[in-house]
Amino acid sequence: EIKRILEGKIPDKVVIYARVLSRDQKEDLERQVEYLKNYCSTKGYHVTKILTDISSGLNENRRGLKQLFKLVEGGEVTKVIITYKDRLTRFGFKYLEQYFNSHGVEIEVIFDDEEKTPEKELVEDLLAIVASFAGKLYGMRSNKKKRLVEAVKNALRDD
Numbered sequence: 712e713i714k715r716i717l718e719g720k721i722p723d724k725v726v727i728y729a730r731v732l733s734r735d736q737k738e739d740l741e742r743q744v745e746y747l748k749n750y751c752s753t754k755g756y757h758v759t760k761i762l763t764d765i766s767s768g769l770n771e772n773r774r775g776l777k778q779l780f781k782l783v784e785g786g787e788v789t790k791v792i793i794t795y796k797d798r799l800t801r802f803g804f805k806y807l808e809q810y811f812n813s814h815g816v817e818i819e820v821i822f823d824d825e826e827k828t829p830e831k832e833l834v835e836d837l838l839a840i841v842a843s844f845a846g847k848l849y850g851m852r853s854n855k856k857k858r859l860v861e862a863v864k865n866a867l868r869d870d
Contacts, residue, residue, distance in 0.1 A: 725756040726788045728779055730764040730798045732842070740765065747792055750821055756790070768801035769839055783814045791818045801839050834867050 729743040740763055751758050760782065762775035776799075782788040791811065796804045799818070808818050841863045842856070849855040 722757050723789045724759045724787060725751055725790045725792060726779060726782060727751065727758055727761045727792050728763070728775065728799060729761075729794070730766065730768065730773070730775070732765075732767055734765055737765070743794055743798075747794065747821075751792060756792070759788070767839065767842065768797050768799075783811055783816050786814070788816055791816060792821065793818065794821050796820055797835075797839075837867070838863060 727744065727747040729740055729747060731737070731740045731743070744761060744763065748758065748761070762779055764773040764775040766773045779788075779791065783791075791799075793799050800807055811818055838860065842860050845856040845859045849859075
């Protein structure tokens with residue numbers, strides 16, 4: 712770190728951002744954070760903050776995401792590390808990336824979504840929308856919501 716500063720290289724201020732959809736995925740969230748920490752350690756990144764959310768990628772009112780925006784706007788971060796694009800947002804990733812870039816912040820995505828076929832991506836987006844709307848209608852943890860999402864999944868599998 713000191714060597715980099717002496718060489719005139721300002722160390723990156725790295726923020727890890729992780730998200731899962733629901734509380735029953737808390738273990739997945741912890742694994743995601745551990746993976747991101749290990750990744751940053753391997754790359755020699757200095758992690759200044761770890762932000763997490765348990766919410767839909769469609770929800771724009773996430774506490775961790777709001778905090779990330781404040782850090783970006785305040786110049787307190789130079790790099791955001793995420794596992795997949797959809798951890799940050801379900802739709803409009805390019806807009807977020809442009810906005811962050813305009814504040815000198817790079818978004819580094821560990822896993823590329825390139826291996827996803829357009830059909831698979833469309834199905835995932837559709838399921839995210841159904842889950843979000845069903846959660847608003849019936850409550851995020853309700854059985855009605857779970858049944859509706861399962862019914863849509865099954866209908867999509869049959870096609």
